Amino acid sequence: MGDIETASLGTCAHRRATAACVHCRARAFSVCAALPDEDLHRLDAIAEHIVVEPGQVLTREGEAQTSVFNITSGSARAYKLTPDGRRQITGFLFAGDFVSLSDQPNHVATVEAVEPLTACRFRKADWRALMAQRRDLEGALLARAGDELAAAQSQMLLLGRKTAIERLASFLTALPANDPARPLPAGHIRLPMTRTEIADYLGLTLETVSRTFGRLKRQGILREANRHDVEVLDEKRLHALADG
Amino acid sequence: MGDIETASLGTCAHRRATAACVHCRARAFSVCAALPDEDLHRLDAIAEHIVVEPGQVLTREGEAQTSVFNITSGSARAYKLTPDGRRQITGFLFAGDFVSLSDQPNHVATVEAVEPLTACRFRKADWRALMAQRRDLEGALLARAGDELAAAQSQMLLLGRKTAIERLASFLTALPANDPARPLPAGHIRLPMTRTEIADYLGLTLETVSRTFGRLKRQGILREANRHDVEVLDEKRLHALADG
DNA sequence: CGTTCTCTTGACCAGCATCAAAATTTGTGG
């Protein structure tokens, strides 16, 4: 099932980068949008800009939650493991996504970069202080949490009740337009993740994912430019499959 | 898989009941705890106390979200359906639980009473106005949403990667102490729901749930007083199974 | 280019679903 290899990240293994919130391309898609321009300096003051290489960890399941993150570019996977190494990816994250919406004492999932990734890191105390002052942030976070909760319930329906082909179709239709900062031509989907990762997200094996891609291609619903770029030829049938 | 029968609820089919927040037994477990005693009258002013019979609906998936609810006693199930009727129960709700944490324009799940249930219903506009005034409520809601999100991720691991016996063990250990208002002796678990409902929650069939209960009993981990009350004889082994 | 990682394809298998029927519990009316 899902084995994983993680290039762990030392305390300050991130490379620092600089940027200002005013020019942040992810701002429009993130909770930061709740802050008016004149308050952005408050964010800048407490944000640490980090660069994370593929496979490196932002948060590790079970570890104390000392920071929260806002992804500004790239993509990441969040997952949980069973003691014997089975992996369930609970979500893929893109620019604008917030890491640690669930404010628990310890992280409930591990989050690793899939592609090279940049993010803002906030010390939890700093973030809390800012939230206390600018309550709109809290509202934005609550709205985001609500969206995540709705998505989580759809994923439960998928994992509990859908067939392999329905799962893959759902994945391809529901995938957040991938990277809001880098839109693609309609009908084109970018899949930065591997077949194994798709499998671990859909509760399948990589072999089943591969065979199921084959089925969708043979049915004329899909075409694969290469492993990471697919084109939807029959949107209608794909959606019909996705709904179950 | 999961067929369902719903006794639908007319516009004002709920029986009204009266109660005051000060005396509410569910208050300690609910978001209302964020409000100090002196502000409770604000809640009372906008709360409509309703009584819901088993099988009746609080919210229906897809319908406009005009109200939010706070359950004060009894239990409910939240679920989603595929067009062909497969059901996935996304959660069981008990006293203190808030219905519609995800503030979407339309309900993302159907919520029905399992047992006779009482709840506070708030018109969404009223609730929003109160939240705007008493920001602590928003914080409590955010905290609750975070807990739900964490639980949802655990459920994804369960649905995507665990075996039947691991799923049932997880269910029995993770089940919220059932009804916080009605504590049971340690090791005793009350299951207000049917086997079919457990199956639809765990992504299994009722037959598999039944057989798996049998396995747990034969292994000396469980004893069944009756269908709705079980006793855990070997907590250690149950937890070991649950973790996977 | 060769090494390594990822993906595809095939053969076989197992866990859980499906179909079916019997047993037990629950509910109802007398």
Add this chain to the structure above:
DNA sequence: CCACAAATTTTGATGCTGGTCAAGAGAACG
């Protein structure tokens, strides 16, 4: 309190989807 009907659960026989094991074909990277 009993008898009967309906609903729920248990148990059994069989089958299918997707998992496992294995080998080979592409891509990617140095």
